[in-house]
Amino acid sequence: MDLSKLDARLDALDADGYLIDADSTDADQYYLSGFDAPDPFLTLYDGSTHLLFVRSLEFGRAKRESRAASVERFTDYGYDDRLEADGRREAAHRTRAAFLDAYDVEAVAVPPRFPLQTADGLRKQGIEVVADAEQTVTAVRASKTDEEIDHVRAAQRANEAAMAAAEDLLGQAEIDGDRLLVDGEVLTSERLKEEIEVTLLRRGCALDETIVACGADAADPHDRGSGPLRPHEPIIIDIFPQDKTTKYHGDMTRTFCVGEPDEQVREWYDLTERAYREALAAVEPGATGADVHDAACDVYEDAGLPTLRDDPGTETGFIHSTGHGVGLDVHELPSVGPDGGELEPGHVITIEPGLYDPAVGGVRIEDLIVVTDDGYENLTDYPVSLVVE
Amino acid sequence: MDLSKLDARLDALDADGYLIDADSTDADQYYLSGFDAPDPFLTLYDGSTHLLFVRSLEFGRAKRESRAASVERFTDYGYDDRLEADGRREAAHRTRAAFLDAYDVEAVAVPPRFPLQTADGLRKQGIEVVADAEQTVTAVRASKTDEEIDHVRAAQRANEAAMAAAEDLLGQAEIDGDRLLVDGEVLTSERLKEEIEVTLLRRGCALDETIVACGADAADPHDRGSGPLRPHEPIIIDIFPQDKTTKYHGDMTRTFCVGEPDEQVREWYDLTERAYREALAAVEPGATGADVHDAACDVYEDAGLPTLRDDPGTETGFIHSTGHGVGLDVHELPSVGPDGGELEPGHVITIEPGLYDPAVGGVRIEDLIVVTDDGYENLTDYPVSLVVE
Incomplete structure (x- = not known):
């Protein structure tokens, strides 16, 4: 310290x-x-x-x-x-x-x-x-020691197990009209959250909340989601567990679709994956959080979509920062947004661009990384893929 | 409101x-x-x-x-x-x-x-x-509406299920020297907490922490406990879940012993049960939280045990308040301690006297009640008994 x-x-x-x-x-x-x-x-x-x-x-x-x-x-x-x-x-x-x-x-x-x-x-x-x-x-x-980074890494391992449990459950779902069924029961946001939370609990993690949001729920980045999950629509799963012993957090988001996403959702997903990769590519010591945020905004604005940078009053499009620090708090310094200062080795941050519109739903992809001397190391080991096989 | x-x-x-x-x-x-x-x-x-x-x-x-x-x-x-x-x-x-x-x-x-x-x-x-x-x-x-009281009641129902799951696991334990074994595995505080937490999770409750503390751990009212649980020693289990939907809490503590408690522990338990019953008997509208606290302190002091009322610097004996309000916060007004003001119908409070000494361990009994027009209603439906059968 x-x-x-x-x-x-x-x-x-x-x-x-x-x-x-x-x-x-x-x-x-x-x-x-x-x-x-x-x-x-x-x-x-x-x-x-x-x-x-x-x-x-x-x-x-x-x-x-x-x-x-x-x-x-x-x-x-x-x-x-x-x-x-x-x-x-x-x-x-x-x-x-x-x-x-x-x-x-x-x-x-x-x-x-x-x-x-x-x-x-x-x-x-x-x-x-x-x-x-x-x-x-x-x-x-904001600047983590190697020991603190190991704590975050451990929380993210539990996070990956929870995400895998959730994706696995989605993979078991059968499409029945506008519902998803698992073992004959309607698959809900609540059921998926329970699976995630029990998985985390058994790995020594607590959790404030988990987001499993579909359709209009997913269009609001802070809506935790509720009720039946629907096929052919994007389902945002955002998990941010806290290790009960060390108190350090993990953080990851994936967006899944069971069935066939429509063209709009597919486009949004590809665009968000591009924004995510561009933002990651911008991370290095000396770059600012604002630089990284700009890299994500550029992708969206070039495609003609609204961002808060472009229109501070917008309620659709890219309506949050690209990321934030993670440690003892799940949201902490440094900022990876318009006010973000210089990134330093040892900063642990999320990269999580997303798009939202109640008419479409929401799409977000989030990894947790640590800034290193020559770039970054991704602390997240989980595939980026929209459609659940 | x-x-x-x-x-x-x-x-x-x-x-x-x-x-x-x-x-x-x-x-x-x-x-x-x-x-x-x-x-x-x-x-x-x-x-x-x-x-x-x-x-x-x-x-x-x-x-x-x-x-x-x-x-x-x-x-x-x-x-x-x-x-x-x-x-x-x-x-x-x-x-x-x-x-x-x-x-x-x-x-x-x-x-x-x-x-x-x-x-x-x-x-x-x-x-x-x-x-x-x-x-x-x-x-x-502090003054709850009927709807709020129902929210607390629901959280306490989940709490009772979790306590039963914990007691059930203790009941399955076999004594093996200074350890407890369940299905051949050493029974730990962590294992019991997992059982409690998964039970609560499946009933829609979140939890900050659960206390399962044995021996010297239990002598510290805020120690959450860790490691193997031991036979013949008091094990404090304090569960305070929050309903995720309503955000209202339950709160209950029981002290259990697997095997034969020694005479000292038995005495402390009986004394604490008496302090708990005397404190409950003192609850009525118009009485103050201080009156209720005094009723518990009287029992302990009459038996020659130290309390904070008697000795503000003591680190053993009855070293906390008799209770506190419970609602959106797990600790809220009114106080049921030396500064506690007048109790009113609709106040939801705990009654939880206890005794602590690292040389003995800890003993605490806690129910959650609501003050009514003519006394109180106990929102807790769980037996008070030390020895696990």
């Missing part, structure tokens, strides 16, 4: 420390503290790391499991003595300020989404609190 | 509106907006509800699915025109301010954990932003 960028940022902001107030579902908190807890706690980084817990509940485990130099509690900083005179909220603010004071911290930088009430409370105690617009801890997380 | 408490709070704070900036994993956001989205968006409540999205991606679905009176985008408030002159961040602040201005909102109340950068940006644009220490939307969520 190389925190030199964070040290430099603290210098630039004239801050004595970086402060996080969050539970460990906040990836910055988990990364900086090295501790997994369901309730919010305070992490102070001032060259080394110090944790402050409201209650004793996590204290013992934090001492054993966290990477912190010190683990402390509200009660160690006079919280209980202040309660009667100050009330709970004011006592909490004074306790946090006393903790910072113990480390000679008078000015802190905090993540942009740091809780307002904590910030206002500290400010009232004379602590300077500045929101770090550059999200430096998030930015630091 | 009765928002009269929110209206009153806005009056008291002299605020024109309540503002949330979060994705829908934030339960207040999901509750107020009625919209499920993975990226942060703005919800303004000023008597009716207005949503503001950064990008177009969610626009169509939000118009169809949300409960909002209006759904708007950054681009509708001049974001793109401001970008070049102002830069991204400043343009975003001005765009949010323009949106508030369109509804004549000059002062907003926000949740305590509202993101600092958004608040500071709005303040710079002349908007008054005050953190609502009373978490009014969270407080409103």
Whole structure:
């Protein structure tokens, strides 16, 4: 874990420390503290790391499991003595300020989404609190160590197994009018998701959501899909599991069709595969996320299809970024979109162009890759093919 | 959804509106907006509800699915025109301010954990932003409608099935020295969790985590447990699934022992069952969460065991609250601990006393109940028994 960028940022902001107030579902908190807890706690980084817990509940485990130099509690900083005179909220603010004071911290930088009430409370105690617009801890997380890349790789292996289970189930389906049947039962989005999720669970992965979307559902990139799947229509399957032990994610999308896609869908698929290959070809250290995004947009716009680059108000066509970073968060830095900065070796990103229109459905192809010294390595080992045999 | 408490709070704070900036994993956001989205968006409540999205991606679905009176985008408030002159961040602040201005909102109340950068940006644009220490939307969520209670009930039914599957697996175990064997394989925490999670998944529930903890692991209420389960020791199983469709949670804990618990464990179990029954007996409208917590603490302290009430620094004994609200969040208001206020009909809460000591292990019993006009209804239908037959 190389925190030199964070040290430099603290210098630039004239801050004595970086402060996080969050539970460990906040990836910055988990990364900086090295501790997994369901309730919010305070992490102070001032060259080394110090944790402050409201209650004793996590204290013992934090001492054993966290990477912190010190683990402390509200009660160690006079919280209980202040309660009667100050009330709970004011006592909490004074306790946090006393903790910072113990480390000679008078000015802190905090993540942009740091809780307002904590910030206002500290400010009232004379602590300077500045929101770090550059999200430096998030930015630091973008560059993965070899160990972190291995974690992502492992999650993507489970992802491939889940995608194969899903495709296998589609392969068993018989076309019955406008329905798909497996063992005589109507094949639904829910059934396919269950297959995917059980496969992932048995491989130690959790999942927020899985997308199995067909027809108009698939035309909305964030619709998870529901109900019967239909033949001859594109079915988008987007799987983004989190390894329960390491907490790192995988991410992959394929679009399948059982039966005969119509000409329009076939065209969209070929175009999206071209956009995906052009975007991949644009990935190298020194190129920006915006360059990669432009490569995908060029393909679509050259074919006369709308993109957000071309028309910021469009609701059809290519209506999202080409990709995003993946790690402890399934969406994290770096951006592979119009604002994407320079790509660096160790950045783990998705490449996932797609086309959407409620009248047609949706098509998307997504791989997960890592930027290397001379280009990229694809962390995804799964065929790109529309029609399920 | 009765928002009269929110209206009153806005009056008291002299605020024109309540503002949330979060994705829908934030339960207040999901509750107020009625919209499920993975990226942060703005919800303004000023008597009716207005949503503001950064990008177009969610626009169509939000118009169809949300409960909002209006759904708007950054681009509708001049974001793109401001970008070049102002830069991204400043343009975003001005765009949010323009949106508030369109509804004549000059002062907003926000949740305590509202993101600092958004608040500071709005303040710079002349908007008054005050953190609502009373978490009014969270407080409103504490009182459930009959429909919400049915959602919790359904999640708890799935929970009971999962607990039965786990107990069944323990029942199949043979004792082999200090190990448990099922079909010749060592029974682990991980194996039991998989059984629980697959059972829940097949019933439409997701889960953040499940606790199956034995021995010293169980002595830490937040340790999820790992490795082989041992005979003659208490095994804590705490399951808190979320129904994927409704997003409401269930919550239940049982402590099991395969083989013969020693005298100490048996004593702790009986004491915890007594604390659980005394706490349940204390539940009625008008009683406070603190009263219910006191009832549990009394049982433990009378038996000479430490509690946080008695000794705020203790790391063994009864080291957490007696319970918490359950709904869209698995931990929400009302509190059933030292700061717990008055209980009202429609409050859904857990009752879950427990004892912990690394030298002994842990014991906890937890039911989920709803406060009614004349007491409570237990939403949990599962036996309370230590020894697995």
